[in-house]
Each structure stands twice: as C-alpha cells, then as structure tokens.
Amino acid sequence: MSAQAVAAPHAKIAAPEHRETYLNYDYSWKSWLFTVDHKRIGILYLLTVAFFVAIGGLFAMMIRAELLTPQGDVLESETYNKIFTMHGAVMIFFFLIPGVPGVLGNFVLPLMIGARDVAFPKLNLLSWYIFVVGGLLTLFVAATGGVDTGWTFYAPYSSTYSNTRVAETAIMVFITGFSSILTGLNFLVTVHTMRAPGMTWFRLPLFIWASYATALINVLATPVLAITVLLLALERIFHIGIFDPKVGGDPILFEHMFWFYSHPAVYIMILPAMGVISELVAAFSRKRIFGYSFVAFSSLAIAVLGFLVWGHHMFVSGQSAYAGLVFSVLTVLIAVPTAVKIFNWTATLYQGSVEFATPFLYVLAFFGLFLIGGVTGLFLAAMGLDIHMHDNYFVVAHFHYVMVGGMVTAFFGGLHYWWPKMFGRMYNELTGKLAALIIFVGFNMTFFPQFIVGYMGMPRRYHAYAPEFQVLNVLSSAGAVVLGTGYLLAAVNLIWSLKFGKVVTEKNPWGATGLEWETQTPPIPHNFEVTPRVTQEAYAYHEMYSGKEAHGVH
Amino acid sequence: MSTSAHAAPVAAPHHGAHGDSGHGHAHHPGLAHHFDDLEQQKDSAVYGMWAFLVQEVMFFGGLFIAYIVYRNLYPDAFAHASNLLNVPLGATNTAILLASSLTMALAVRGGATGSKPTQLIMLVLTIVFGLAFLVVKYFEYAEKFEHHLVPGPTFMSDPAHVSPFFQAHPEEIPHAKIFFFLYFAMTGVHAAHMIVGAGLMAWIFLRAKKGEFVPEHHDALEMSGLYWHFVDIVWIFLFPMIYLLGYHFGGHH
Amino acid sequence: MSGHDHSPAHGHGGHHVHVVSLKMYFTVIALLFALTFLTVWTASMDLGAYNTIVALLIAITKATLVVLIFMHVLWSKKIVWIMVGSSVVWFAILVAFTMQDYLSRNLG
Secondary structure, three states: OOOOOOOOOOOOOOOHHHOOOOOOOOOOHHHHHOOOOHHHHHHHHHHHHHHHHHHHHHHHHHHHHHOOOOOOOOOOHHHHHHHHHHHHHHHHHHHHOOHHHHHHHHHHHHHHOOOOOOOOHHHHHHHHHHHHHHHHHHHHHHHOOOOOOOOOOOOOHHHHHOOOOHHHHHHHHHHHHHHHHHHHHHHHHHHHHOOOOOOOHHHOOHHHHHHHHHHHHHHHHHHHHHHHHHHHHHHHHHOOOOOOHHHOOOHHHHHHHHHHHHHHHHHHHHHHHHHHHHHHHHHHHOOOOOOHHHHHHHHHHHHHHHHHOHHHHOOOOOOOHHHHHHHHHHHHHOHHHHHHHHHHHHHHHOOOOOOOOHHHHHHHHHHHHHHHHHHHHHHHHOHHHHHHHOOEHHHHHHHHHHHHHHHHHHHHHHHHHHHHHHHOEEOOHHHHHHHHHHHHHHHHHHHHHHHHHHHHOOEOOOOOOOHHHHHHHHHHHHHHHHHHHHHHHHHHHHHHHHHHOEEOOOOOOOOOOOHHHOOOOOOOOOOOOEOEEEOOOOOOHHHHHOOOOOOOOO | OOHHHOEEEOOOHHHOEOHHHHHHOOOOOOOOOOOOOHHHHHHHHHHHHHHHHHHHHHHHHHHHHHHHHHHHHOHHHHHHHHOOOOHHHHHHHHHHHHHHHHHHHHHHHHHHHOOHHHHHHHHHHHHHHHHHHHHHHHHHHHHHHHOOOOOOOOOOOOHHHOOHHHHHOHHHHHHHHHHHHHHHHHHHHHHHHHHHHHHHHHHHHHHHHOOOOEOOEOHHHHHHHHHHHHHHHHHHHHHHHHHOOOHHHOOOO | OOOOOOOHHHOOOOOOOOOOOHHHHHHHHHHHHHHHHHHHHHHOOOOOOHHHHHHHHHHHHHHHHHHHHHOOHHHOOHHHHHHHHHHHHHHHHHHHHHHHHHHOHHHO
C-alpha cells in the first residue's frame, strides 16, 4: 500500500534513534516556550486548544444536564445564562477559530509550500501567547463572576442592563482577536513569498487556498470586532449611551458591527476545515481533486460573499425590510460556491480507489453533517421562515451541524491524517474507526432532535422549557454523552499512540502527494534537507501510481 | 513509487541547503535564516506591513461607521457639537502631522541613499513633530474637561460653553454626547497610535545610530515609515469630519 | 523558475531601491498644505450638502498623495495596489451594507 518501499538514500532508517527531529533536538521547557518553529508552535496550539475544548465541552455537558428535565433544577437561571455564554465564547474564540489554522495550519502550511518556516516566525509565537493570555484571562473572568449575555454580547442588554462582567470579557475578546489577525497576516504573507521554486499558485494544495481565503477574512473582519467590543467596554465603563436607545443610541448599530465580523467568522471556522477535507478526499481516493480551480476559487468566493450577508442574523432585529431582502438573497447565493465544493469532492470519489482509513471516515461524516447543516442554513436564509425559526433550537442545531459536524469533524480527520507526520507514531486504526463511528452517531443523536424541538417552537437560551419537549431533550442529552465518549475515545487513542503506537519512520505512510510527505517523519527542525523544486500539479496521483515517471522529471 | 515523483532536489546554487548548512553562504547580516535572500525578506516585510495597515483601516473603519450612522441620524446635533471644537488647534495639529510625514519620508529616503546623518536628523524631527502633536492634543483635551464637554454626568453643564443651539434644543444634548464620545474615541485611538509611533521611531533612531540601515537593507525603517504615514492619513480624514462639520455656522473660538 | 513573487532576474542579493527625488517630496508637501487651507476655507462657507462632498474629495486627494508618493505605492508591486484597493473596497462594503439599512428604514 505504501509507496515508501524505496527510501531516499539520505533517510537513514537503519539508525532511527539518531535522527534529529523537530521534537527531539532540544527537550528543555525554554526550547518550547521560546520556539519560533512553526511545527512546535502548532503543537503548542494543539495542547492549548485541547485544554479550551475540554472546558467548553464541560460547559456543554452542564447545559445538557440542565435540559434533561423541563424544570430549571440543576442550575439557577442566571448560572445557566453564564454557562451557555462561556460555552459559546470559549468554543468559538478559543477552539473553532484558532483550531484548524493554529494547529494544522501552523504545522503543515509551511511544509506544504516547501518553506523553512512562516514569513514571520516570532510574530507566530506572539500570536500563540496572545491567544493563551486572552484565553486564560477569559476563564479567570468566568471564574470570578462570569458573563451572561450570550457570546453575541447584544446591546443594550450587554451595554446597559447586565450585572455581569461584560467589559472585562469584551476586553479579552479584543485581545484574543489580535492573535487571529496576526496569524492571518502571517499566513497571507507566507503564501505570497515563501513558496518553493516551482510551487506556482495553481500547484498549491487546496488546503493552502482555503487557509489563504481564511487569512483574508482574519485581516479584513477581525479588526471591526475589536473596535466593536472596545466601544462596548467603553460604554460599560463610561455609560455614554452609544448603544442605549433611551438616550439616542442605536443597539442595531452594535449588531451591524458585530455581525460584520461574526458572520465572516463562521467562514474563518469552516473554510480551513474545507481545505482539510480537500486534502483528505484526494489522499484517500487516490485521485486529483475534480475541478481543482473551481474548488480553489470557491474558497475565495465564500470569503468575499461571506462579507455581504451579515444582515441575515438581524431579520427580526429591526433592520429595514429592504435590507433584509438584500441580505436574504445574497445569503442564498453563498450556497453556490459551497455546493461547488461538495459536488467536486463527491465527483472526486467517483471511480477513485477509496481507502476507508480513519481520516476518511471523518470525511464521510463531514459530508453528511455539513450537508444537513448547510441546507438548513438555506431555510434560515429565507426571511419568512426565519421569523419562525429565529432564536429557537432550529438555529442551534443548524449552527452545531455546520460547526461541530463540519469544522470539528474535519479537524479530527486532519489530525488523524497528519498525526504520524507530527509525532512519528500511528494510532490504533480500529479504535480510530470506532471513535469516528461513535462521534457520528452521537452527534446526530444530540443535534437532530434539536431541529425538531426548534421547529416545534422551543426557544434557545432558557434553562426551563415546556414539558412536551422533554423526550427529545432527553434524547439530545443522551446523545451528548455518546458524542463526548466518541471524542474522548479518539483523544485517548491519539494520546495512547504517542507512547505505544506503531513507530512510523517512512516519509509517506499514506502514499499521498504533497511536500509535507516528502520530508522526514517527524520533520527535521528546518523542514527540508534540500529545498524542494516542484515540477507537478498538486494531487498528481495518476503519475504517482501509474508506475512510469516514478522519479519525476529532473 | 518513490515520493520524489513530486519534487526533485533543486539545482540552483543560490537556494542552497537549509538550516545550519546555510552558514556556508556569505549572507547579509540582516538576512533571517528562513529567507533565501534579502529581496524575499523585503517583500515579506512590505506585504506584511500593508496587510497590517489593511487591518488598521478596518479597525478605524469600525469607528468611522459608527460616526457615519450617528451623523446621519443626528445631523444638526453633530454639526453644532462639532462647532464647539477648537479648529485652530485642530488645524495646527494637521500641519504638524503633515510636516512629520515629510520628515518621515525623508528619513526613509536617507535609508535608501545610505545617508546616516539624514536618517538621524529626520527621525529626530519626526519624533519632535509627533510629540508636539500630542502636546497640542493634551491642551485640547484639557480644554474640553474645563468646558464640561466630556461625556459624563456633567456634560454641557457649563452654560458659558453650550452654544445657543443646544440651549434652544436640550433634547439634542444626548446626541451631542454621542458626538463627543466619538470625538474622544476616534482622536483617542489615533493618539494611541501616535504614542506607539513615537516609541517605534525612538527604537528606529537607536538602530539608525548603530548604522544598521543601508541602501540594500533598511526594511525596519521603511516599514515604520509606512505606519507613520498611515496614522497621518487617519488624521487627514478625522480633521474635516470632526472639526469642520459646523465651521460654516461661524461664532467659533 | 521561482515560486516567489519577486522576479529571479534580480538574482541573489540583487536589490531594487527606489530613491524619490527631493523635488517630488517638496511638491507633495506643498500640495498637502494647500489642500489643508482649501478644506478649512471651503468649510467656512455654507455649501449645504456639498460641504461634506467637498471635504471628502479634498481628504481623499490628500490621502492619495500620501499613499502614492510618501508610501511609495506608485513604485510598488501590483499586490500592494491590490491590498490598498481591498482596504477601500472592504470599508465601502461596511458602509454601504450598513447604510442600506438605515437609509431604507422609512421605505416601509
């Protein structure tokens, strides 16, 4: 199966214990905390993101425990408000946004383009520090009072009425935003200037295109959120009334500014995940991606169109009916580039030599879950229907199908795919597959009932609900346990592999294309012994497996 | 079969080997290890700085959209509140900033021609102009505090400094409050950028003194210049939008 | 062939430095001062809605001079032009799509 039978002469497999890798050249704490190596920074992100996702998951479990019964009996309603706020804020700002770019992007992006590092290695480390400081201070604020506005911080509740620590949380979001901006800036420049000789734009792997499109959104949208939450914090401190309608302020302006960032932000979360899926689909069907340039440009199209649709969060907020109409139509349009991706991926599978390895199971899960999430998004884009669906569990289910079913599933798929390259160990394949299956089942058990209760009219963000919704809520809570078990099993399997997993020394255990598979496993500190010179398109599986031209055209 | 189907070792000598073996080359001392040559390094710096400035445009853009929305909602209150600002001081600061932009441009030119005295003199002048701007700003802010024109409980409580318009239309005072909030937020964020810029220039001055900036490598000087000019551009828009809205009413101080 | 955006023709260490003439810098600063006087002068007249348009046109002209000459964009690569343009376009999106709401509130 593997194409690694013939190793390059300089890869000394005979004496693996003497190989220098980015992991073993220095074991000191200092060498990690002051590293400017993009691979090590990727690992730092992996550790911190895992920490935050565990916290966010804990909050999710508390929500599901409360919703087991119609009465508010586990948590006070105020506590419940704080819990769902922290669940949303932690998951979005400290997992969904930095997840794929911070972990997978940092690790593989420079490798994929044949670079020694990102363009600004020190800035890259600074991004991580800002992220960690912002995250820990947010948790500190949560532990010492918390915030109950929901992660959306809607004014005037947040600006005038809430008695919780809104200003502090807003400042933490402000700080954390710069981590995201600087990572985006770094990737943007890296893709422009650090590509290896011959790595033209149309030879770039699609993960790079997706990361590039994401970086554009990071740079263009995040600063608007920064200034929005800064105004919110100032309003909390000085009580000017800029978002208070009683004294001429306009809370809808807050929503415009907030969603100018936060709608594109969902594409910050999903686009890199789509990039991962492109890599996995090609690798496990042994085929070039069908319609490469369409998939590449659909990322840019999503990034640009994503800026023109934010008002669909505000259909019932008091914006004008005309504005709602414009935003509604543009929202429907964004289904086009998204569908281009889905159709091209499935077309790639057609007549491919599909290998049902663990990462590919996550790809299949992604297809199913993201498709449901995306199509229900079209329901919500229709203004009339949204009046019924707004702020109920249908929206919650839609969002989780896209974000958890989409981004998190792709993240796990990518993590399993690049894991042997990152650590030189292979996890247990059977356990990996089992975890993927449990996640898929548990996910649907958790969130599909929420479409139904939402459609029946159960509003979001209350700790008590009407008794007739209980059966579906119990099902959802039970599903959450299954889902959590699946994630834990996958995590345990990965952690187990670090010590007990099969050692991987071959460069390319999956037999995949891409420069990241042409360097040592795990890579040397500076990535490549010799700067690669690229002579082929990405995903040249036909050339790779047809037997001829096995050594390339020199 | 082999993975080298995708890529072959590079033949061109100037890309050379990576990592530690890179020391074999006679590299410029200013070249970071992960770049191949100075031009790649400079391109990265230029693109990175411009991407940062794009980010800055959107950052200030958030304030500008708030200004546009409220000015559109309360045009009279905004025009009359604007008329309470000190136009001569605002105009003076505009002149100071424009002058500093010239000295900044000349300092960068000193980098391109390799003239260390030009760099040092022009950087000092830039810092002096920057500080002068902040001093003028300080007096302007102090005046607003004295006149009770700072959004807060005593806003417009001093009749001597409330124009006839607001005496006749007290219902517009909350809207004037929003104007002054935006005035302080926008000029405050701008002033914060000036302070950062002055610090940046001091650091660049020290590097220039060591003779670091030569024609083929003075990226840091040039990038700091871009930042400085950007802050100038923000003021170019702030001045007419904030100070001159109600200038045609006359009666200004 | 190099994948970098710069042309390999410059070769190793080959570095393009653009030195702008002093005359051009002094012309620009003179124009900037002249435009500042113009903006104060026009603001002192009541031109109705045109006050804002005139002020913005002058400010845009001044900003363009700074961007093109002082910030060297005139002699920069296409990608820098694209970045400058995209900042303008994205700010315009923010303004246009927000204001389409406020300006159509009374349409019913």
